[in-house]
Amino acid sequence: MFCKAKLINEIIKYGKLCGEKNFTPGYSGNISARYKQGFLITTSGSANGYLNREQIVYTNFDGKSLEKGKKPSSEKYLHAEIYKQRSDINYVIHVHAPYLSSFASSGKDLMAPIMAENVFYFGGIPLAEYALPSTMDLVYNTVKYFDKYDAVLMANHGFVVGAKTIEDAYLKLELAESYAQVVLNTEILGGAQYLSAEDEQKILDLRNKL
Numbered sequence: 001m002f003c004k005a006k007l008i009n010e011i012i013k014y015g016k017l018c019g020e021k022n023f024t025p026g027y028s029g030n031i032s033a034r035y036k037q038g039f040l041i042t043t044s045g046s047a048n049g050y051l052n053r054e055q056i057v058y059t060n061f062d063g064k065s066l067e068k069g070k071k072p073s074s075e076k077y078l079h080a081e082i083y084k085q086r087s088d089i090n091y092v093i094h095v096h097a098p099y100l101s102s103f104a105s106s107g108k109d110l111m112a113p114i115m116a117e118n119v120f121y122f123g124g125i126p127l128a129e130y131a132l133p134s135t136m137d138l139v140y141n142t143v144k145y146f147d148k149y150d151a152v153l154m155a156n157h158g159f160v161v162g163a164k165t166i167e168d169a170y171l172k173l174e175l176a177e178s179y180a181q182v183v184l185n186t187e188i189l190g191g192a193q194y195l196s197a198e199d200e201q202k203i204l205d206l207r208n209k210l
Contacts, residue, residue: 007033010166012051019049029095030073044071074134081143082162089162091169096158099180104153113195118179119203130155
């Protein structure tokens, strides 16, 4: 069983990193960690880059705060449903990173096989249909992609990624944001050269072997 103090320290550490990289400007985004019969999540109105221990709250899978006086992020149901669907995911990071959010707000996914590393680590990053933030429609539109993917763009909103460790979740966020920037740059340079279907399959086969 994970230690609560350790999980809180991890959320604060990686929230600060997200802030330093401008992945979570201002009050945007939220971070959580699976804990006992629920999860720890940043509180409503907190800023991921400037978290303290009082801004993380233990919440059950129904989205109810288990700590008096603490209100969990309004996106608590998104985190809860990802944990319920994927027993292998222990951490969820939701951010409004600029390049990823630009693709999400342009109605464009990141499924094209342009860079080998992204095919290997993600397979692809699909785009979930828009729904009002903090609603169950948004949750259902997004979580359905977690049956095959670990990261999803949220139309006109942002990006969410889940992983077994918080380090892996964060590094995949870094990789995805960089990938979005590269894809945008290729458009400026006249368009990307896609990997062939054969090359893409070889990368996926390699990933499945490791």
